Amino acid sequence: MLMRIFILFFLLNFVMIFAVENNSQINYFQIYQENSNFENFRKAIEHYNSNLSQDKDNFESNLYLSYLYFMEMNRNLERLKNNFDVLDNRTKFSFANLLLNLGRYDESITYYEKLNQESPNWSCPWRHKGEALMKLNRFEEAEKALQKAIETREEHYDAYVMLAEVQKEMGKYREALQTLNKGFSYKGKDIEDSEDEVTELDVKF
Incomplete structure (x- = not known):
């Protein structure tokens, strides 16, 4: 009986730990893709830079960072295009x-x-x-x-x-x-x- 309780307790703890770990694996790239704004960009950049600080050979993070910077650049370029007429001349030229x-x-x-x-x-x-x-x-x-x-x-x-x-x-x-x-x-x-x-x-x- 005690053994069954112990096994049940162990399984419950394993499920809880797995759930916490799974929830911690937030897909910041996907979040940014679905809702592209600066705040989601910042969180994603911080996340993948943190990964690299722990493992400099985390090339997947390098790839995600490259995509993120590229996508954020294009998002900002579109904003500039759409608002070109209200920009000052220096910004227009730049x-x-x-x-x-x-x-x-x-x-x-x-x-x-x-x-x-x-x-x-x-x-x-x-x-x-x-x-x-x-x-x-x-x-x-x-x-x-x-x-x-x-x-x-x-x-x-x-x-x-x-x-x-x-x-x-x-x-x-x-x-x-x-x-x-x-x-x-x-x-x-x-x-x-x-x-x-x-x-x-x-x-x-």
């Missing part, structure tokens, strides 16, 4: 630049064009649109955008270097060399951070 850096060239061009319409004398969006167009091998459009960047800010060094690269791709070698030489006369004189300038070594003819 958003378009992020799309450019992500290789989403067509999307970035859409937002650079909006900036061109709103602030036609702002050189930077023209220059970056030229870069996006160049990446898509749309060289004639890129040339026009980069020429506009120079027209709106004559000392825009990066625009000259990129324009020379575009003209080289178009087979306009003489024009490319002239553009490059003129651009070098503005090296270090542009109002943008000189560390962001394209160096002479980046241009190969």
